Amino acid sequence: MDVSANRRTKRTASDNKEIISLNNVSKAYSTGAPALKDVDLHINRGEFVFIVGDSGSGKSTLIKLLLRELTITSGDINVMGYDLARIKHRKIPKFRRNIGIVFQDFRLLKDRNVYENVAFAQRIVQKSNKEIRKNVPSILAIVGLAGKYKARPRQLSGGEQQRVALARALVNNPTILLADEPTGNLDPKNSWEIMKLLEQINENGTTVLVVTHNREIVNAMQKRVVTLKKGVIVSDEEKGGYIDED
Amino acid sequence: MRISTLFYTIRQGFRNLFRNKSFTLASIATISSCLFLFGLFYAVITNFQHIVRNAEQVLGVSVFFDEGLEDSRIEEIGQLIAKRPEVASIHFVSADEAWESFKTDYLREYADGFTENPIPQSANYQINLNDVSMQSALVTYLKSISGVREVNYSEIAATTLTGINALIAYVSIGIIAILLAVSIFLISNTVTIGISVRKEEINIMKYIGATDFFVRSPFVIEGMIIGLIGAGIPLGIIYFLYNTVMDYIVERFPALINFLSFLTVQEVFNVLTPVSLGIGVGIGFLGSIVTVRKHLRV
Known part of the structure; x- marks a missing residue:
């Protein structure tokens, strides 16, 4: 067994205040164009952070790196004590179970109902049937879908589908919640409801990162805002706002 | 693995069959067609060999x-x-x-x-x-x-039988090669269709933190069931066809039976059944592994 590799993968103090740490991280795709360049980003446990920027600024690449869907080209990336540059493939599932993820296009299993979509996340972490029967209804109640547990995704509105995705992301009590354009397909009313839910989740101790284009929401919520432009962090402000291009 | 997770995995394997009905039917039809041709060819070729072997013994x-x-x-x-x-x-x-x-x-x-x-x-x-x-x-x-x-x-008889034996061997190799090529082509096409159906589902599972084993298991169970059904259908058809053809020969050409001895349906199926089921389940197993593996590196 490679003990040294394990040591490298797990940080000594995984309950440090800093939960996400990127030092000089660059990511270049095979075409050679850099998607991220020398990015330094440090996020503490319990923070609420907006990642903003135009298309092609590197926001999605950043999310993919944090999920370890992509690997960095150079630098150091550490999430919840996992060194993502060196983590072994077989350890990735365990790492991801501590991260809740919400996408713009919801990504629900279309052939399963609301209950099954949420329960699915619990199956993956091998919860017992008894625990699943207890946890799923309670999380559905939190996101306001208690009465729709039998509905299929196609029978729900965009806002409701995003709530199901949120319930699925939260049911395993993640340490970090990544939301990639969670309001991108929603009307203003539903967008605000989803953001309120994210804020509540954050108030309960979960670190929340939201990638968004929604200027109104970013400006109104007065949270930390990290702005990316062409793969570089151009601004990182506490209680910041949406910075216009140009 | 928890017992409840194991049962869940098996249940999902069965449910997958109905979730993607068109994919299931296409896969079963593909495997059935290939194994039907294989079974038919096997039944004909083993009977030829049987007849030649009998002729050799008389010689x-x-x-x-x-x-x-x-x-x-x-x-x-x-x-x-x-x-x-x-x-x-x-x-x-x-x-x-x-x-x-x-x-x-x-x-x-x-x-x-x-x-x-x-x-x-x-x-x-x-x-x-x-x-x-x-x-x-x-x-x-x-x-x-x-x-x-x-x-x-009798030199002529020996040379003729040797020639027939060689011919059967060459024809067998040729037809098996063609069948294999056709099977691989059809199965890879079916698998490609399967990938597009499954890609999103596998991605979601991986994002949530499913292990490769958890993702793969229901698909593998599904693939093996498809293979089993895909092998069972042609076996049933060939069984029925073989009996019908034998009855027809006995009834219409009784003289033929005097100098040509055919294998009984049991003799043919003693080998054909396990081989076909093995190939069917094997194709289902490998097909699903290959389909899923391409998307596990998420």
Whole structure:
């Protein structure tokens, strides 16, 4: 067994205040164009952070790196004590179970109902049937879908589908919640409801990162805002706002 | 793995069959078509081989001895022949037995005029071969043994049977190669369709933190069930067809049965059933592994 590799993968103090740490991280795709360049980003446990920027600024690449869907080209990336540059493939599932993820296009299993979509996340972490029967209804109640547990995704509105995705992301009590354009397909009313839910989740101790284009929401919520432009962090402000291009 | 997770995985495997009905049907149809052709070909080819093998057994070599050769030397010659690897069986026919057989086969009532055996030098060994293609080598050897007067054999029959055997082997290889190529093409097409259906589902599972094993298991179970059904259908059809064709031959061409012996349906299916089920389940297993593996690196 490679003990040294394990040591490298797990940080000594995984309950440090800093939960996400990127030092000089660059990511270049095979075409050679850099998607991220020398990015330094440090996020503490319990923070609420907006990642903003135009298309092609590197926001999605950043999310993919944090999920370890992509690997960095150079630098150091550490999430919840996992060194993502060196983590072994077989350890990735365990790492991801501590991260809740919400996408713009919801990504629900279309052939399963609301209950099954949420329960699915619990199956993956091998919860017992008894625990699943207890946890799923309670999380559905939190996101306001208690009465729709039998509905299929196609029978729900965009806002409701995003709530199901949120319930699925939260049911395993993640340490970090990544939301990639969670309001991108929603009307203003539903967008605000989803953001309120994210804020509540954050108030309960979960670190929340939201990638968004929604200027109104970013400006109104007065949270930390990290702005990316062409793969570089151009601004990182506490209680910041949406910075216009140009 | 928890027992509840295991049952969940198996249940999901079965449910997947119904979730993607068109994919399930396409996969079953593909595997069924390939295995139907394979089964049909196997049934025909094994019957050919059976007929040829029977013909080979009838085909024999007769060895006659020099006049007045002592019984001890005849016995020695018999032992030498029996040691040869190509010899399946050897049988001594005395002069009297040969005469009796000749009378029965050809002379019948005309033999009454003979008071003594008119062919006293007709004692011989009847030899059957393992492999008819070795006949000429055996004949050369037999002719070289001292005390052997004559060796009777049919070169044309041996050459023809050897030729048929070679032809069956070449045709078998050719058809199996074509079947394999067609199967791989059809199955890879079906798998490609399956990938597009499954890609998103596998991605979601991986994002949530499912292990490769958890993602793969229901698909593998699904693939194996598809393979099993895909193999079972052609087996049923071939069973029915084989019986029907055999009944038809017996009814319409009874004379054919006298000199051509066919395998029974049980004899064909003793091999065809496990081989087809094995191939079906194997294709399902490998197909699903390959389909899912492409998307596990998320």
